[in-house]
Amino acid sequence: MASPRRVVVATSSFCVRFFAFVFLRWIPGFPFSPIVFTSLAIYLSSLISFNEDQPSGNGATEHKRSDSMLLPENIKLEKILINLLERAQASGASNSGDSALKTLLTGIPSRRSPLLTWVTALINIIAALLTLDFLIRALVVYPSSEVTFSRVGHVSPTTANLLFREPDPAQLPVVVSYQETTTAPSQKWIQEGTVYQLDNSTDFTAAVVLKNLKPATHYRYSLSNNKTGSFVTAPRPGSSEGSRLSFVTSSCLKPNFPYNILSHPLRVPGIEHMTEVLGKLPILLRPAFMLFLGDFVYIDVPLRFGSSIDHYRSEYRRIYSSPSWQAKSEAGSAIDLPWIHTLDDHEIANDWSKGNKTAPYPAAADPFIHYHVSANPPVPAEPFAHPNDVTYFSFVHGPASFFMLDTRTYRSEPAQANSTILGSAQLQSLLAYLASPEPAGVHWKIVASSVPFTKNWHVGTTDTWGGFLDERRTVFNAMWRAERDLGVRIILLSGDRHEFAATRFPDPDLAMASQDLRPDTAGLGLHEFSVGPLSMFYLPIRTYRQTDAEDVQVKYAPDGNSKFGLIDIADSVHGDDAAAPVPSSVLTYSLYVDGDVVWQYRLSVPLDRSSVDPASGSALPPGRALQDKLVHEGWDVRFKTAIGQGEELAKWTLDQATEWYYGVMDKVLRADRLV
Numbered sequence: 001m002a003s004p005r006r007v008v009v010a011t012s013s014f015c016v017r018f019f020a021f022v023f024l025r026w027i028p029g030f031p032f033s034p035i036v037f038t039s040l041a042i043y044l045s046s047l048i049s050f051n052e053d054q055p056s057g058n059g060a061t062e063h064k065r066s067d068s069m070l071l072p073e074n075i076k077l078e079k080i081l082i083n084l085l086e087r088a089q090a091s092g093a094s095n096s097g098d099s100a101l102k103t104l105l106t107g108i109p110s111r112r113s114p115l116l117t118w119v120t121a122l123i124n125i126i127a128a129l130l131t132l133d134f135l136i137r138a139l140v141v142y143p144s145s146e147v148t149f150s151r152v153g154h155v156s157p158t159t160a161n162l163l164f165r166e167p168d169p170a171q172l173p174v175v176v177s178y179q180e181t182t183t184a185p186s187q188k189w190i191q192e193g194t195v196y197q198l199d200n201s202t203d204f205t206a207a208v209v210l211k212n213l214k215p216a217t218h219y220r221y222s223l224s225n226n227k228t229g230s231f232v233t234a235p236r237p238g239s240s241e242g243s244r245l246s247f248v249t250s251s252c253l254k255p256n257f258p259y260n261i262l263s264h265p266l267r268v269p270g271i272e273h274m275t276e277v278l279g280k281l282p283i284l285l286r287p288a289f290m291l292f293l294g295d296f297v298y299i300d301v302p303l304r305f306g307s308s309i310d311h312y313r314s315e316y317r318r319i320y321s322s323p324s325w326q327a328k329s330e331a332g333s334a335i336d337l338p339w340i341h342t343l344d345d346h347e348i349a350n351d352w353s354k355g356n357k358t359a360p361y362p363a364a365a366d367p368f369i370h371y372h373v374s375a376n377p378p379v380p381a382e383p384f385a386h387p388n389d390v391t392y393f394s395f396v397h398g399p400a401s402f403f404m405l406d407t408r409t410y411r412s413e414p415a416q417a418n419s420t421i422l423g424s425a426q427l428q429s430l431l432a433y434l435a436s437p438e439p440a441g442v443h444w445k446i447v448a449s450s451v452p453f454t455k456n457w458h459v460g461t462t463d464t465w466g467g468f469l470d471e472r473r474t475v476f477n478a479m480w481r482a483e484r485d486l487g488v489r490i491i492l493l494s495g496d497r498h499e500f501a502a503t504r505f506p507d508p509d510l511a512m513a514s515q516d517l518r519p520d521t522a523g524l525g526l527h528e529f530s531v532g533p534l535s536m537f538y539l540p541i542r543t544y545r546q547t548d549a550e551d552v553q554v555k556y557a558p559d560g561n562s563k564f565g566l567i568d569i570a571d572s573v574h575g576d577d578a579a580a581p582v583p584s585s586v587l588t589y590s591l592y593v594d595g596d597v598v599w600q601y602r603l604s605v606p607l608d609r610s611s612v613d614p615a616s617g618s619a620l621p622p623g624r625a626l627q628d629k630l631v632h633e634g635w636d637v638r639f640k641t642a643i644g645q646g647e648e649l650a651k652w653t654l655d656q657a658t659e660w661y662y663g664v665m666d667k668v669l670r671a672d673r674l675v
Helices: 004-026 032-048 059-068 077-090 100-106 114-141 269-280 309-320 361-371 424-435 469-486 635-674
Strands: 149-155 160-165 174-180 190-195 205-210 218-223 228-232 245-250 290-292 339-341 393-397 400-404 444-449 489-494 500-505 526-530 552-557 563-574 582-593 596-606 624-628
Touching: 004 032, 004 100, 004 114, 032 114, 100 114, 149 218, 149 228, 149 339, 160 218, 174 205, 190 205, 245 269, 269 582, 309 361, 400 424, 424 444, 424 469, 469 489, 469 526, 489 596, 500 582, 526 596, 552 582, 552 596, 552 624
Parallel strands: 245 290, 290 339, 400 444, 444 489, 489 526
Antiparallel strands: 149 160, 160 205, 174 190, 174 218, 218 228, 245 563, 393 400, 500 526, 500 552, 563 582, 582 596, 596 624
């Protein structure tokens, strides 16, 4: 029978290695790193006294054991390991049955080989050091307080929002200029403005609006501090160029994950994958912007090191210090692509639902406003709140209009009688947007949410719209009505989950047959495409599945550390009957996983509604899959699904036990009050 110390040594060694692997390759979250460091301390401590479990072989061994009990507390680690090796060597003659493989796998010291003992201990120490490196190298080596950059945010037909950071006072004032790229390089630059002062109040950032631009025109900009870039203005709705739009969408990024010791600690592999993919696309498919749906920074992953404004600001600076922004392709670098942003929980705190006054929200909002809101689209025409207090946005680009929700700032606790994920003002603004007719040439209303609308995710459901089902039904009713009355199609985009899922929400008024509501079927209904992460972990278990006819699963793709969607909208002919094609505005969604397109789906809006068969019950044709390269379900998928359902059961049991406990305590307290 194994001695207690052998069990402790083997167990602590396993914990160091297993949780270091999980932390560095699977999920870089709490509490894995503390487990690694605690297990290493237990392991090394157990090694020191390991020989106390062994029978005495001679007087020398007994003498060494006695001496070990008298070692001063501040003895150096080198002496401890030397004593350990001497003990292992002394007992080697009577214990020659140790296996080298057993020593290396379990971490238990070898009684016949001091070298193996060194090696197995060193493996655990290295695992802990790699964990520490991932935790603090970027924080210590790259504070990024001196980072300078410039980027483009929202672009309209006549304006472009430009954001830059310049902490060096010697570079002031910063002069901002631009010119058309189609003109001769010698042509005079147009000076838009001069920024004379930058200070810590905005973390040395400034936003400048370039005005009086021409629609659908290529421009380059230049700053006097040697920062340059380019962009293309949006087309006017209804124009010939305005019938087409391509853009990319994703969420969630964390530098250097999965961890690579040889990689720059601020490298973001997903940005590089995306840059390479976009460079290979035909020019017509190259995106106009990135719609990034939250978790641009992870303040609390792997560990929260503080909650001050400067802690939050430093995370944004480190992301913008990443060398991955400069990765080149034929489409340029990622920093040249206009980025527009929504807010999510890890930019504040995990599963945030405590409003915009409770700490740490005010500290978290400061850099989000300076680095993202200042370059974002304008607030909706009817925000139902003072524009300075609004963090939801609306804009039109070509054939689509957009409403970008803020599902964190105004939400209350989920799963309560009057829970709200949007807040009253934002909800009214969204309903007004959905009910408003669009300009000629705009056929799509796209609603972007940082968290998914579907309740098909069964772990963390209440953090999504699944915790706000009454408000969701109010919004869905408005969307179904808009599709019926306005001749537009509504698309839902979301992120957050580190997985991809396409879900459709059929209008109950259509009374669809049961075979049209089965999982993994294309068809009618509001469509949601939820995608992430751009560069982060993905869950090794399965937590998404259809449970009713309200949320119909179209496609689920959980695997992949880098996922994004490319959305292309263009006028075309559409229809299954080749003899009678229907002129339509066609949206094609392409899912990219780790740099490869693996799934495509198509939706359309007929340009002439009279061409649609009224017998279908809908003015919109059903969606259909164009290609599917995803692996079909195998034994491993069923195993991962079982694990996910086990997690659901454990959470349900805990919730029931907690509810029972508080119920009993409430009855006891009421009985005490009556006595």
